[in-house]
Every structure is written in C-alpha cells, then in structure tokens.
Amino acid sequence: MSTAQGARARARIEVTAAIKDEARRQLAAEGAAKLSLRAVARELGMVSSALYRYFASRDDLLTALIIEAYDSLGEAAEAARDAAADAAPVPRWTAVCEAVRAWALDRPHEYALIYGSPVPGYSAPEATVPAASRVGHVFLGIVRDAHQGPGLAELALPAVLRSEAERMAADLGADLPPEAVTALVAAWAQLFGLVSFELFGQFHRVVEDREEFFRHAATGLAHGVGLR
Amino acid sequence: MSTAQGARARARIEVTAAIKDEARRQLAAEGAAKLSLRAVARELGMVSSALYRYFASRDDLLTALIIEAYDSLGEAAEAARDAAADAAPVPRWTAVCEAVRAWALDRPHEYALIYGSPVPGYSAPEATVPAASRVGHVFLGIVRDAHQGPGLAELALPAVLRSEAERMAADLGADLPPEAVTALVAAWAQLFGLVSFELFGQFHRVVEDREEFFRHAATGLAHGVGLR
C-alpha cells in the first residue's frame, strides 16, 4: 500500500509541478493578468476541470507561483549570504544585493509578479508573508551581525518616528537600535527601486554600465544602514 | 469656415479626452494588459472602428496615457519644487519627494502604468522619453542649485565608474561632478523603490506610519546626493 500511495503522491507532485511550469510560461508570455486555467490545462492535454484537483481556483495557482518566486529569491539571497560568510559586512551586503539583482535579471517575469504592479482583481493572502520576508531577513541578519561595530550610532531618527521604529524593531524580532531598523527597511525598499528601474526599462539611455552602477549603489545602501 | 473648423477641432479634442478618460477607468479596473479599444468604444457608445480616427492602435492609446501620466507627475514635481523655491536644499528635495509620493497614492493605476511591470507585448516608443525624464530633471536642478555648498565632494566614486559617470553627466547636461550625478541617479531609482513598496503592498504589516517613514527616508536620500 505504501508503494501505491507513494506512486500516487509522486504523480500528484509531478502534475502539480507541470501545472506551475506551464503557468510560469504563460506568465512570461502574456502576463499575470491573463493567466488562464483553461489555457494551462489545454497545453498540458488536460481538461480544465481536472486542474481543480490541484488548485482550488485561478487565484490559488497565482498564489502558489508568488510564494515559489519569493522562496526562490529568498534561497538565492541566503546562498549569497552564506557564500560570503567570511567577508566583511559591506561586501557581504553587496553580495546579497547582487544575488537579488541576478535573480531578477534571470527571471524578469517572476520578479514582476512579486515586485511589479499588483494583479488586477487579485489580493495576496497572508500565506505569502513568510516567503516574502525572507530576503529582508537576510539583510537584517547581516546588519545584526555587524551591530557591535561602530557606525550604527551615527544614524539619525526624528522623534516622531521613534515609536514606529521601536514597533518595527519588535515586529522583526531584531535586537537592533530603532535607528538601524528604520534605515534597514528604507534600504530594503530602495534596493528594489534600483532593480526595478533596471528591469522595467527606466535606465534606458541613462545608465549603460548597469552592473558597476548597481555595485556602487549597493555599497551606498550598505553605508546607509551603518555598515562600514 | 474658420468657425466650423474650430468646432470640429474642439469636438475632436473633446472626444479624444473622453477616450482617454474611459481608457484610464479601464486601466484602473482591469489593468493595462486588458486595455481594449473595443471596450472603450462600447462604453462611450461608439463603434470600435470609429476610435481608429483618434488613435491608430491600442498601443498608441497606451502611449498617450503613459505620456500624460509622466507629464502629470512631472508637473506635480515641478510645482512642489517651485512652491519650495525659498527653502533650503534638503526641504526642497523632500518636498518634491513627497509630491511624487502624493501623486502616486492619488493615481495608483497611472503610477503602475509608468513605474510598474511592463505591459506584455508593448514596448514604449522613444516619444515617451522627454515626459519620463521630467521628474529626474527636477531633482537634478535641486542638486545643481546647491552645488556650491559643501558635501558633494565627500561622495565617493570607484574608478571603474568614472567614465560611465562622466557620460551620464554629459547626457544629462549637468554641470556637476560625476560623483554627484551617479549618486543622483541612484537616489532617483531608490525613491521609486520607496513609493512602489508602499503602493504595491510590500510595507503591509511592516511600516505603519508610512508618511513619517517616507519623510525620513527622503531626507536620507537628500543627504545621499550631498545636500546638507
């Protein structure tokens, strides 16, 4: 029985993966707004109703793709962090930034799915939150590890933001001064501004040597969060 | 005859505006990917073929909407700059940043159209470039005006980026040191990272007091380009 169950489970995993692969293909070709369960089923030689054994709805399929994209990016960031485990804080930070950029350049449509315009009529469920926060936590860890060093104290924080900053620090479980957490969240968002501008074409005719430019800007972000 | 021609011209302008208004409505409801000339025509009580007298194609209509969005944002940024003409460089910078954010929060779908994911199958023509560069030039002007002050010299620039930075400075017609131009382009992209994260939901459960957080981050960007 365990063999039969294993075979069934294996088949289920394979079909599920095939559905997501084909869905990703359509994502790249037509965009998330036009992702169609029927088209996915047709391409796989299945009937549309059969897909509902694997995903409860079109939005569920989208959610699965979103979570996988976040996880894939999170893994890439964590791998870069680990590969630079022995480096100084700033090169470790920039290594992760470059991994994020490389991932985005490699999977532009999945990047657009998670960091681009929201899909009309779709609202991401809370289930996406853990995967979405992985990249941020990689940066948080780098700053936390470097906390003993100098530099962090120089970050400013206006009085009106203090309570908000303390809440953010608590929510993130970060044993960091609120100045550092605020700077970190800002740098996190700014990093994706750099990546999005490159990927979405805003650097067209503005920045040519995008790799070097990005490296320089990422270093600036590292300094901005107090790394030295 | 001139009266008839004037009336015709006026009618043409009115119909063109009505088409764009309806298209913007659909943009908000269904997203740019599903913008359809037919649906626009139907909603206006016209027949789809009649629309082609006003826009040569769906992509042409999209281009017109994109240019208008860039221009509207550019005007908002310029107005904020002029309103803060007597302020010091940093508050002038943040005033423009806040105008950009306010514009985006007010017109999220037009913001997504120009700074969000590319529309599948659509490629923006060169005609969009002048409108797209207006916001950047506002920031460039603020930094140029403050150039005589201290601070700019402290900006670093790696040797590999020097020629790229000099080219950027020349392209932008900026009489600024290459360090400043590089920092400016980075800050420009990073600003839109902040706005996009807020607008596209990445700050959900992370940043609550978004207005104050943004104000603080925008000040940080001002310092990053050498303003004091």
Place this chain on the structure above:
DNA sequence: GTCTATAACGAGATAGAC
C-alpha cells in the same frame, strides 16, 4: 478515496456577414 472527463452556466470578447 483520488482522479479525469463531460457538460453546462453566465459572462465577456471577437470575426464577419450584412
């Protein structure tokens, strides 16, 4: 229990004849 296939619904888009 698990899966696939058939058929259908209501809504919307589309192509072409007129």
Place this chain on the structure above:
DNA sequence: GTCTATCTCGTTATAGAC
C-alpha cells in the same frame, strides 16, 4: 454601424475509471 454566430473564460455539477 449593426447583428449574429462563435469563440474564450472561471467555475461547478455529475458520472464514471482506477
């Protein structure tokens, strides 16, 4: 410019194969 016949879509109910 209008109408109609024919597509697509998400989704569900149901029946039957393994």
